[in-house]
Amino acid sequence: MIEIKNLHANVAGKEILKGIDLSVHAGEVHAIMGPNGSGKSTLAQVLAGHPAYEVTEGEVIFDGKNLFDLDPEERAQEGLFLAFQYPVEIPGVSNSYFLKAGLNEIRKHRGLEPLDAMQFLKLLKEKMKLVEMDSSFINRPVNEGFSGGEKKRNEILQMAVLEPKLAILDETDSGLDIDALKIVADGVTKLKRPDNAAIVVTHYQRLLNYIVPDFVHVLVNGRIVKSGTKELALELEASGYDSVKDAAAVA
Amino acid sequence: MPKELKEIQYYQSDFEAFSSNGASSAPAWMKDVRAAGMSNFSALGFPTLRHEDWRFTNIVPLLKVPFRYASEHYRVSVTREKLSPYVYSESAKSYVAVVNGRFSSSLSNLSALPPAVEIESLEKAAAKFPEMLKQFLNKHVPSDRSVFAALNTAYLRDGVLLRIPKDIHVEVPIQILMYSSQADDGTPLVSYPRNLILLEEGAHATVVETYASAQESVSLSDAVTEIFVGQNAALDFVKEQREGVNAFHVGTMQVMQEKESRFTGFSLALGSRIARNDLNIEIAGEHCESMLDGLYITAGEQLIDHHTIIDHTQPECSSREVVKGIVTGNSRAVFNGKIFVRQIAQKTDSKQTNKNLLLSDRATVDTKPQLEIFADDVKCTHGATVGGMDPMSLFYVKSRGIGEEAARGILTTGFAAEVTKYINNAELRHYVDTLIIAKLADNVVMSELPEIVHSAAADFSQRDFQQDESHS
Numbered sequence: 051m052i053e054i055k056n057l058h059a060n061v062a063g064k065e066i067l068k069g070i071d072l073s074v075h076a077g078e079v080h081a082i083m084g085p086n087g088s089g090k091s092t093l094a095q096v097l098a099g100h101p102a103y104e105v106t107e108g109e110v111i112f113d114g115k116n117l118f119d120l121d122p123e124e125r126a127q128e129g130l131f132l133a134f135q136y137p138v139e140i141p142g143v144s145n146s147y148f149l150k151a152g153l154n155e156i157r158k159h160r161g162l163e164p165l166d167a168m169q170f171l172k173l174l175k176e177k178m179k180l181v182e183m184d185s186s187f188i189n190r191p192v193n194e195g196f197s198g199g200e201k202k203r204n205e206i207l208q209m210a211v212l213e214p215k216l217a218i219l220d221e222t223d224s225g226l227d228i229d230a231l232k233i234v235a236d237g238v239t240k241l242k243r244p245d246n247a248a249i250v251v252t253h254y255q256r257l258l259n260y261i262v263p264d265f266v267h268v269l270v271n272g273r274i275v276k277s278g279t280k281e282l283a284l285e286l287e288a289s290g291y292d293s294v295k296d297a298a299a300v301a
Numbered sequence: 302m303p304k305e306l307k308e309i310q311y312y313q314s315d316f317e318a319f320s321s322n323g324a325s326s327a328p329a330w331m332k333d334v335r336a337a338g339m340s341n342f343s344a345l346g347f348p349t350l351r352h353e354d355w356r357f358t359n360i361v362p363l364l365k366v367p368f369r370y371a372s373e374h375y376r377v378s379v380t381r382e383k384l385s386p387y388v389y390s391e392s393a394k395s396y397v398a399v400v401n402g403r404f405s406s407s408l409s410n411l412s413a414l415p416p417a418v419e420i421e422s423l424e425k426a427a428a429k430f431p432e433m434l435k436q437f438l439n440k441h442v443p444s445d446r447s448v449f450a451a452l453n454t455a456y457l458r459d460g461v462l463l464r465i466p467k468d469i470h471v472e473v474p475i476q477i478l479m480y481s482s483q484a485d486d487g488t489p490l491v492s493y494p495r496n497l498i499l500l501e502e503g504a505h506a507t508v509v510e511t512y513a514s515a516q517e518s519v520s521l522s523d524a525v526t527e528i529f530v531g532q533n534a535a536l537d538f539v540k541e542q543r544e545g546v547n548a549f550h551v552g553t554m555q556v557m558q559e560k561e562s563r564f565t566g567f568s569l570a571l572g573s574r575i576a577r578n579d580l581n582i583e584i585a586g587e588h589c590e591s592m593l594d595g596l597y598i599t600a601g602e603q604l605i606d607h608h609t610i611i612d613h614t615q616p617e618c619s620s621r622e623v624v625k626g627i628v629t630g631n632s633r634a635v636f637n638g639k640i641f642v643r644q645i646a647q648k649t650d651s652k653q654t655n656k657n658l659l660l661s662d663r664a665t666v667d668t669k670p671q672l673e674i675f676a677d678d679v680k681c682t683h684g685a686t687v688g689g690m691d692p693m694s695l696f697y698v699k700s701r702g703i704g705e706e707a708a709r710g711i712l713t714t715g716f717a718a719e720v721t722k723y724i725n726n727a728e729l730r731h732y733v734d735t736l737i738i739a740k741l742a743d744n745v746v747m748s749e750l751p752e753i754v755h756s757a758a759a760d761f762s763q764r765d766f767q768q769d770e771s772h773s
Contacts, residue, residue, distance in 0.1 A: 098700050101692055126702035138697035142715030142722075151711065152701030159702070191715070208701065 051076050051113060051216055051247045052097075058107035059096045066092040068272035069108070074216065077244045081258055081283060082251045084269035085291040090251045091135055093269070094220040098132035099125055113215060126152070127159035129215030133205040133222050140192035145204070146174060148192045149211050156212055177210040181237045199230035206237045217241075217248045223257040235260030255287040268294045308364045309346055313339070315370040316455055324458045331427055331457060334439050338454025345448040354447075357635045357667040358606045363549045363575055368491035368521050370456065371401035375484035379515075381408055384480055387513040387543075391728050392476035399479045401520075402492030403459050413473050419464040420475070423495055426462040434462075438497055441555050441583060442525055449551040449577070453525040456493035460524075463497070465504035465534075474507040474729060481512075481520040481548060489519040496526040500534040500562075507537040507726055512552070512572070514544035524552040528564070532586065535563040537725050539733065540580075543572035543740075546601065550576040560586025560615070567724050568595030568624070569733050570605045571740045581610040584618045584646075591620040594723045598737065599632035599664070600744030606635035611653075613646040616676075622653040625720045627713060628664040629744060636668040640683065644675040653683040658716050660689070713741060 052074045059067040066089045074080050084090050096103045097110065099122035110117040113128060120128065140148065153173075154164040165173065171188075178185065181203045193201050202222050209217050219238065223231055238248065238261050250261055258266075258280065266282040267274045268291070276282065276294050286294070316339055320332070327335075347364060348355035369375065379400045388396055394413030397420055398405045404422030411420060427434050444451040461477050477496060483489050500506060514520050522544065530536050544550055550573040556564055568578055582591050597605045611620045626634045636655045657666045668685040690712055698708035717737050724730040 098696075100696055121705070122696060122699040123702055123704045123708070126700055132700055134697065134700075138694050140694060140698070140712065140715055142718035143711055148698070148701070148711070151707065152703055155702040155704065155707070212701065 051078075052117075053111045054108070055110070056108035057093075057096070057105070057110060059092060060104045060106055061092065061102055065106070066103075066272055067096065070269075070272075070274060072267065072274065074247050074249060076215075076247055078265065079242065079248045079250060079261060079263045081263035081266045081280075082249060082269055083253070083255070083266060083283060083286060086253065088269045089272040090253075090269050091220055094132055094135075094218045094249070094251050097125075097218055098122060098130065123155070126212070126214075127156050131209050131212055131214030131217045133202075133209055133217065133219045135220040135222075135224065137193045137201040137205055139194045139196075141194050143192050144189045145192050146171070146188045149174065149208060152208070153211055174211060177207055180210055180240060181207050182233050183207055198225035199227065202226055202234055203230065203237075206234050210237060210241055213241075213246075215246050217246070219248065219250045221251055221253065223252055223254060231257065232260060255283045258283045270294060309343060311367075312452060313343065319370055319372065319456060327458065328427060328431060330431070330435055335455050335457050338444055338451050338457065341444045341451035342448060342455050345446075345451055347448060354608060354637070357633070358575070358577060358604060360575065363521065366489050366519060366521070366549075368489045371484075371490035371492040375488055375490060376486070377401055377482050377490070378485055379405075379408065379480060379482060383515065384408060384478060384513075387478055387480070387511055389474065389476045389509050389511070389729075389732055391732070392474050392509060395473045396476035396478055397461055399460060399477065399494050399496075401481055401490055402494040404461060414475065415469065415471060417466050417469050418471055418475075419462065419466070421462055422459055423462050423497060424459040434497070437499060437527065437529060438495075439527070441557050442527060442553065443555070443581070447553060447579060449523050450525055450553045450579070453493045453495060453523045453553070456523075457495055458493070460495035460497070462499075463508070464499045465501060465506045467501040468503040470505040471507070474509055474726065476509045476511060479510065479512045479522065479524060480514065481518070481522045481544065482515040483518045483520050489521070491521040491523060494522065494524045496524070498526065498528045498536070500530050500536050502531040502533055504531065504534045505536075507729065509539045509541060509729065511541045512544055512550060514548040514572075516545040517547055518545055519547045520544070521549040522552065524550070526552070526554045528554065528556040530556065530558045530562040530564050532559045533561045534559075536565070537729075538564065538566045539724065539729060540566070540568045540578070541733070541736070542568070542570045542576055542578065543736065544576075545572065546574055546603070548573050550578075552577070553579040554581065556582040556591075558582065558584050558586060558589045558591060561588045562586065563590040563592075565592040565723070565725060566594070567721075567733070568593075568597075568607065569736065570595065570597040570607065571736065573605070574602065575604045575606075577606045577608070579608045581612070582620070583612045583614065584620070585614055587615045587617050589615070589618040591618065592723065593620070593622045593624075594720055595624040596626070596717055596720050596737065597624075597634055598627045598629070598740050598744070599634050600630045600740070602631050604633040604635070607637070609638045610641070611639070611651070612641045612643070613649045613651065614643045616646050617648045618646065619650040620652070623720050623723065624655050625716065626655070626657040626666065627660065627716065627741070628657055628666050629660040631661070631663045633665045633667070636666075636685070637671070638669070638683070639671045639673065640681065642672075642674040642676050642679050642681060647676050647678045649676060649679040649681065651679070651681045655685040656716075657685075657687040658690070658713065659687055660713070710741075714738065
């Protein structure tokens with residue numbers, strides 16, 4: 051699905067990613083954990099094509115294509131989706147209009163007919179049930195005035211509508227209470243299919259109680275210092291990031 | 302001789318012909334009003350960039366054009382067909398046309414208007430209701446401060462009188478279509494229309510005042526509209542200014558509100574080479590609501606200037622002013638908004654913002670929001686922003702599969718929708734949105750402009766959704 055090789059990236063001249071190697075296959079859920087400032091969110095943003103980050107070395111092959119040859123919209127059309135840690139408010143643009151525009155661009159790219167207003171609303175309603183969102187959100191401006199939890203749920207709604215091959219969830223659990231966390235995690239779990247994959251970026255282990263990962267990677271100071279199965283997350287929960295940081299320093 | 306003086310004399314010379322010929326039959330009181338206007342004009346003179354109210358608006362391109370007063374001497378052929386693109390569909394049977402300052406009943410259609418509503422030529426009304434006109438006309442126009450209001454007053458003759466009598470609620474929107482054109486022989490013409498809109502106690506109405514011109518026509522519209530909103534009356538008012546690129550517009554809207562009244566004004570400014578919109582509201586009674594919102598879109602070599610005053614002279618009133626601008630190409634936009642809160646005007650609640658989306662490195666915005674508060678128990682905020690497209694918003698939209706150009710279109714129309722949402726009447730809001738999209742599509746070179754979809758409950762997609770809901 052995606053193969054990341056020796057990825058280095060800078061922001062404002064400072065190197066944040068210092069050689070990331072990671073392979074994710076269809077049907078897998080990978081968790082990326084790490085302390086604050088380790089580069090987890092940077093990795094997510096770089097994959098989605100955030101303009102502030104500069105890739106200085108390495109390559110990423112996504113579904114057979116060189117990811118860095120593609121603009122952010124082309125990456126989305128190819129099936130990559132980033133659930134933002136801080137979803138952006140877009141005043142004056144309704145949620146449904148925004149999502150319909152995105153979905154139809156992606157459908158066009160896949161050679162499918164665009165959905166008309168009725169077809170789209172039917173789909174949107176189904177997906178809203180999945181993330182337990184009230185229908186009043188359909189016509190509210192994108193994320194404007196949404197609570198933290200509502201914004202995150204809206205991200206998962208977008209993911210459900212756009213049906214990406216690879217979903218990257220960037221700290222989707224941050225700022226969520228336990229009920230909202232369950233709804234979000236439940237949505238993600240329901241969307242899991244053998245032909246798609248997810249990368250879950252998180253600081254805390256608790257999300258992984260609900261979204262069970264196949265693999266866990268620990269990112270420290272721009273490098274993956276340890277990889278393992280879901281037990282690794284529990285280990286980190288018990289001993290903290292210091293143990294792996296020490297290991298990284300020794301290595 | 303200073304250059305400005307020569308230009309003043311030029312406009313004075315036409316005035317002599319005006320007062321002795323076509324307009325000589327006016328009543329004596331109106332001639333007095335004109336004479337006072339002329340003397341104000343001569344005393345004020347045309348402003349230069351040194352004038353505080355004209356620091357950013359250079360009117361030399363306007364003064365360079367040898368405009369002649371649009372008298373009967375000049376033949377101007379205007380047909381219904383020429384006007385039809387500017388007729389608001391909901392007002393197709395409730396509009397009046399004013400061509401180069403003269404009311405035209407043959408080009409108007411008032412068949413859907415309730416008979417109680419009085420609407421006619423100001424010139425005729427001056428003969429028919431001299432007392433009413435003497436009471437209201439030119440009472441609050443700042444012709445001692447504003448040279449173009451003074452000049453309009455000097456040439457006071459015709460325009461529209463619209464009176465909504467006590468407690469009459471007019472459902473159908475009324476359009477006042479102000480059309481200007483050069484003469485058939487190509488002579489550039491100036492006209493001085495004067496509109497007087499009176500809402501008596503408890504009256505309600507929606508009025509669209511449209512300024513349009515023949516597309517390539519060289520014309521100057523120096524307009525004054527006086528609006529009185531009586532006690533407990535409510536007026537929804539849109540000034541739609543979309544003359545062609547060779548036209549010039551200097552307009553003053555002067556609103557006077559009595560107690561418990563509501564005025565909801567929107568200035569849609571899209572047209573003219575140079576346009577100056579002076580929009581003034583005097584809140585003269587308690588418990589009034591005053592809304593003055595607007596959107597300007599400038600392109601090419603355009604300059605659009607808004608100077609607004611909201612004057613709180615009585616306690617317990619609220620005002621909101623949201624004016625936004627989309628500024629492109631080599632164009633310029635100017636915003637100067639003054640809010641006065643007089644000492645007696647305690648418990649005033651007033652908000653003012655001016656936000657500008659700058660879409661070109663060559664475009665300029667000069668904005669100056671001003672608050673002058675003399676009372677101590679008030680809630681007032683104001684602010685202004687000028688900025689380009691937010692890169693983070695752009696990235697977010699693109700990350701959902703939407704291409705660069707379409708993403709810019711979505712963000713730009715969203716920016717506009719954030720102010721057109723204040724237009725109460727849904728059809729009128731849609732009409733304004735359509736004009737905005739057309740202007741953006743023509744001038745900002747955005748091929749993929751989305752329809753503006755409002756988040757307000759009454760919009761189209763919401764209805765769709767409810768229908769869908771009831772089927773399931």
